[in-house]
Amino acid sequence: MASGRSIRSKITLLLVIPLVSLVALWGFAASSTTGDALQLLKIDALFGGVVNYTDPLVYSLQNERLASAVQLSEGESDATQLSKSRLATDQARQALLGSVKSDAVQSALTPEMRRLLDAVLAAIDRLPSVRLQVDDEKLDPAKLVLEYAAISDAVHRLYDSFAIGVDMELNRRAKGLIAADQVRELLSREQAMVVAADAKPSHFVLHQLAKIHGTRTWLYQRAMGDMDAELRKPFEKVPFAPADRAVTILLEMRGELTPVIWRASVDPAMAEYSKAIQTAGGVLSARIEPAGMTILVRAALTGILGLIAVLVSIFMAIRMGRGLTRELAGLRGAAQELAEVRLPHVVQRLKNGEQVELPPPIPSGTTTEIVDVAAAFDTVQHTAVDAAVGQAKLREGVADALRNLARRTQSLVQRQLKLLEEMQGQTDDPDSLSRLFKLDHLTTRMRRHAEGLVLLAGGSTGRRWRRGVAVEEVLAGAAAQVEDYTRVRVYPMPEAGVVGTAVADLMHLFAELVENATSFSAPTNEVSVRGEVVGKGFAVEIEDRGFGMTAEERDAVNTRMATQPVFDPASTERLGFAVVGMLAARHGIQVTLKPSPYGGTTAIVLLPSDLMESAQQEPAPLPEPVAVAGGLPRRTRKTAMPLAAPTPEPPPVELPRRPRQGERSPEQARATFSALQSGWERGRQEETDE
Template sequence: MSTSRSIGFKITLLLVIPLTSLVALWIFSSSLTVSDAFRLLHSKTVYDSLGEPARVLSTEIEREWLVSAQYLATRSDADRADLAAQRAAVDRARDRMRELAAESDADELILAEARKPYQDMKSAADRLDTVRMEFDAGQLDLVNLGENYQPFPDAAQRFSVIAAMGSVATSGQQTRSLTSISGAQHVLAKERALVAGVLGQSRKFTEAEKLRFSEYVTTRRVLFAQGMNELDDELRAPIEVLAKSEAYRQLTNLEDRILQGEVTGQVSPVLWRSVVDRVDNAYTNAQSKAEAVQFARTESEAMGVFVRAGVAGLLGLGAVVASLIISLRMGRGLTRELVGLKEAATELSEVRLPLLVRRLRRGEKVGDVEAEAPPLEPTGSTAEVRDVAAAFSVVQHTAVDAAVDQARTRESVGQALRNLARRSQGLLQRQLRLLDAMQRRTTDATTMEDLFRLDHLTTRMRRQAEGLIVLAGGSPGRTWRRPVPVADMLQGAVAEVEDYTRVRIYPMPEARIGGGAVADIIHLFAELIENAVSFSPPHTEVSLRGESVARGYVVEVEDRGLGLSAEELATINHRLASPPELDLADTDRLGLVVVSRLASRHGVRVELRPSPFGGTTAIVLLPVTLLAASGDDQGQEPVRLGIPEGAGT
């Protein structure tokens, strides 16, 4: 069985799912925009803490590379001292880079694409000591010297540019151009070291050295030209100063001469180093100026992204909040309308219609159906809810009309039954008077016995007619003006039972019943006694006992039959306590219906209980309001028993 959920819960769930998706989408899009802005802002922090120290260390390593190449060529004490001093400078720059990396959290802000160059840079810095040991052991020549020194400058150059400039699309092209310029400077350092080593030995280039130098020159020039062509005017300006400088022209001339083989006696080590140092410094100055401009752009772009993200985020948040408020208000409004409709329908089905039906059952007249069952008036403006309310109103009107028609039909049937029963009652009453006269005139014992049997049969027929009147909602026509003793009243009830000889009335305390209720109480006991006689063996006795109690007078009608089950007793007692509607299809226990109606009319309490003899005992409590005060029995009318003297006692 599926779990029942309220309409409010379902509407809320229906609204929460798309709203949750909308909020999640807003958070996702905002986080992407803001993360780009933070990444741009963090790029300067990363560059200052890691990129700049790495660039300084890279410059010092390139100088150590150059000094190592010179010492490899000359083996002089002066160059050895210069090499030791340069190694100390490299160690200081390396320690400084490590300290800044340990003190800051910049390594956590590194872009994903910069992490591989950063790790390569750290590994190359750690391997520098091994390279020095191999150099001191004479294991490195002029060619493979560059291969061992260049990993750190290569990684540092890639890391510095990527980490400093970020990867936003609007600055990506200019970043790549500056990367090319920086790459050209890095290749120049390789040229400087290679040529310095050859010139220091005053010899010609070997084929391998010449091929390597040619590669360096070609790569540097291509990177420099490509970077220059792709830079915008503002970033190109400091680079053009470098390209048009005298030092850069001299460098290009020296490279061409070396490529043509004009080395020995044509290009001195002092000239080469002087020109390259000036170009290298110009490279550094030009790139610093260009990078400063690019940093300003990056920061401005990040702030612009922040502003756009803030505006978009606020607008998105406003839309989400507005959607949430509108959705919740509409959901609550619809829920209130449906709950109001449910409450109105519940009141209709559990209060108004049952109350109206009870009034109709009591015989009250219902003239204006619209006034008794006004249409439902739901709150709100939802068309479907109003349509459902209108449908409920139509159902209510139809149900009320049907109930009124049923009540009228029931009243008509009851009236017809009462008329027929009263006609039969009148005829039977005349027949009893006729039989009474015949009994007084006859002296023959046999005839007298036949007349008595006929009289008893007529009395029982009269009781059946009176029972029909009670079922039809009327009251028997017989009345007594004076109180009647309970014992005499029970004798009259026994007289209306077919097998009266089995009934025994035990002595009981004196008590009298008011005359207005005598006929109904006689009928009530006659039905109970008839029921006890009918459902007990023919040879058993049905006993009647009475006694006074604090709340009235109790009479017990006890049989010795098979008895009833607990469920049957509970059902019958419920019907006796609450008189049911007459069901013409259920005629098996009409006597109990008559008893319950008569008991309800006079406030008599009737209850069935198991008998100690195995049968059933009917306990009848006659309330104090039915008992007559002592002294009210003077001149009372005798109860016509219709049974032989001494029978049933």
């Protein structure tokens, strides 16, 4: 099987890669959009769970810082106001702690947000220490402002981490609101610093006041620039002008500024600004949740539409891939069937001389290239069948020519045999008779070879017997047709006859096997022929004691004789086995070669039961052959060869002694050749031409 991936796997890989990429892109887009929407919803949760509690805390701290500044100012003390402000701060702190511990807030916090929230809580935890310093009056105005500012600064750093996500407009508005809240913190610092200095700040306090005032002015402009008209509207009512004039008086030292005048200028601005922060925060918070829902809906629609597109793409890809794979698989199967089944079957039938029909065309699909390939295979199929038909016609023509030549040769050989028979009957000279017998034997072998050529060309032997013949007689006639017949010994065997229609073919078949046995064994070795009745017919064993065959050669010959009923002109070696195979296939005979115990080869011929018939009683007894020292078997003449029942073995016939070593007497030679002639005559009697 060819190595490599199948077309199915390649098409699948070709489709899977873009589909996986498409699914990945869809998943990334859907997750990004959904993530942004969920982030907006988390920011809304953070506003509700953190900002709504830190903003009151910062406002309470600013009030507590102002009360602490009053506590530190000379000549004024308001313990009740300080206690109230501290109580409000503690309540805001507890509310914040309770809110940030909720699951909604904790799930919305990122690690960075959680770290900044912990910093806020840590700064709040220092508040008791700051209060002790206030009570002990150990803080100057600048130090007082910085201690409380640490908590506010931590809160604003936490606010900066609350990004609004992909909605850049909301993100900008949120940053503007955070900056506005920082402006309130700076205004509160200015308020507390001046109050703590009893409206008579030192140069250091003035310096710090100038820095805070400048930062507040710049940050306010930035905050207003980041907010839209709706968010800026609440800040338009804040009375910054009196507070700014009061700070300018202090910084420029253009006159006296009492704490009462300072508070009257700054407190209204501080109160109104705090309201503006709360109003703008509410507006922004109301915008966040709908924006998140809008993005979430948009993400859902994007995800659903993207999913539908992905599913449709997968469906179409799988459908087209399966269709293409099915077409290619069908084309491959049809091509394999054409190469392995249909064309070999057509070619084999043409070799057998049968009429064939052109195989149906290879089925094609809807793909242009596959249709073209199927058409190309059909063209190849037509070309191969045309070539096979041409070869069959050529083989038939060659076979006809060979049959004609062989028939002519048969006719000439038959006439030659009749002429030799007449000459043998008219000759009494032993030497002449010996030469005539040799010529008769050569002519008989020529006739067998001519018959073999006819058989290879697809014809029949042309000889027929009207009645059945004993198997032993058939084997004796076959042995008489080989060149080295003196080494062949046909052993006695049970009574059995062969139907007359098969006698000529069986005699030829046995002659080919016997001649092969004599050709591939030593001149001094005997070729034994034995037969016996078996369950499925009659078995004949032809055994030689030659060099034998290798297992591969023996298997090849057995396969050829069993599976090749038609002669292949390309296989010109061992033509005798080709003739044997054709005759065996014609009559349903099984021929098998196996190793001989003597090192040679044994041919086992199994004649089926339908070729056998009972032997008939002959009118006259036929003596068995007798071994004669230095000579040939001697038989009595007879005029016909009907089937006969075996008769009791007659006593041996004595042959005259030889006058000298290596020389036969005329009587002995005449008796020898008479026996040979009798055997050959039996092989030629009762035959008819086609």
